[in-house]
Amino acid sequence: MNYPSKLIENAVNEISRLPGIGKKSALRLALHLLKRDAGQTKSLADSLVALREQTCYCVRCHNIADSELCGICSNKRRDASIICVVTDTRDVLAIENTAQFNGLYHVLGGVISPMEGIGPGELNIDSLLARVADADEPVVEVILALSATMEGDTTAFYLQKKLKESNLKVSTIARGIPVGGDLEFTDEVTLGRSIVGRLVYQ
Amino acid sequence: MNYPSKLIENAVNEISRLPGIGKKSALRLALHLLKRDAGQTKSLADSLVALREQTCYCVRCHNIADSELCGICSNKRRDASIICVVTDTRDVLAIENTAQFNGLYHVLGGVISPMEGIGPGELNIDSLLARVADADEPVVEVILALSATMEGDTTAFYLQKKLKESNLKVSTIARGIPVGGDLEFTDEVTLGRSIVGRLVYQ
Structure with a gap:
């Protein structure tokens, strides 16, 4: 497909690398973001980067955690x-x-x-x-x-x-x-x- | 649902604001990104921000364009x-x-x-x-x-x-x-x- 701009093409390619999202859905999502407030796209992008770079895992059970031990392992009950x-x-x-x-x-x-x-x-x-x-x-x-x-x-x-x-x-x-x-x-x-x-x- | 970390919760909330993506799919996407290379998440986030902040529209037909006129309007043929x-x-x-x-x-x-x-x-x-x-x-x-x-x-x-x-x-x-x-x-x-x-x- 010939996309109208390089930016759209890049975004579609990146989004469609996610599981279960094809080129058509990716284009729909990209065009949706273009219609919405720029702040929404920024906070989406920031939350993804923060998730990937700051997530840590529980040292005991390997579940996703906010600190060294996850909420379940640190729960005395x-x-x-x-x-x-x-x-x-x-x-x-x-x-x-x-x-x-x-x-x-x-x-x-x-x-x-x-x-x-x-x-x-x-x-x-x-x-x-x-x-x-x-x-x-x-x-x-x-x-x-x-x-x-x-x-x-x-x-x-x-x-x-x-x-x-x-x-x-x-x-x-x-x-x-x-x-x-x-x-x-x-x-x-x-x-x-x-x-x-x-x-x-x- | 009780998410295991604040980062996951934020990411799920942001992703599920996209059309057609519910909390369950959002969680699947977030956990997918956690398993992949950090570079993939970074380039996805960058492409979204670039798309939203740099996209311009054709001054003649309002289609998405890379420059002042879109590829179709500037095509002499x-x-x-x-x-x-x-x-x-x-x-x-x-x-x-x-x-x-x-x-x-x-x-x-x-x-x-x-x-x-x-x-x-x-x-x-x-x-x-x-x-x-x-x-x-x-x-x-x-x-x-x-x-x-x-x-x-x-x-x-x-x-x-x-x-x-x-x-x-x-x-x-x-x-x-x-x-x-x-x-x-x-x-x-x-x-x-x-x-x-x-x-x-x-």
């Missing part, structure tokens, strides 16, 4: 005996929104994926093992809350093996039919897992 | 006797992509919309009337290429009345069934317009 292992910060937010978990987290920063060249060495696994081995941290249980994909399962399997030597309870979040889900339309694998992992009432 | 009136820059790009028009443009910057408080005074209408009245510009025809919405039709009607006094040919782009469109599924109004505005073969 959280149960330090349970660690929930997740892929990234978004998963922490998702689990926090359920209000069903009061323990601490450990953010791996990804999952093992040979296809994308991500091995255990690229993930925050050593620091997890150090946490559970640390006598100061009274860890009793590690919950693996990873996606139910091939990569997630591989990572869970790897962690389970690594954690075997410790005397910890290791669990994984339940696989089953989603709440509100129709039994008839649930795929066989999920349905099979929901039977194997059934909850016993009495 | 374009037919200066036909002016195509459009709502905004995106429409110029869309018509240019068809490669069916070799005249000049006039960008209104919007359409008359009493609901949004946009009257004729807010649009580039006076400069259009000045262009067609200017003896130096050999304008023969004005094509109104506005959306087939209530606002577009109102604006077209207004312009038609204003252009009546001049001795110009005033036309509008055809309304009819889209190419590839099934007659059966075309709405009545469109079908009716396609019959009224039929093309005579012989």
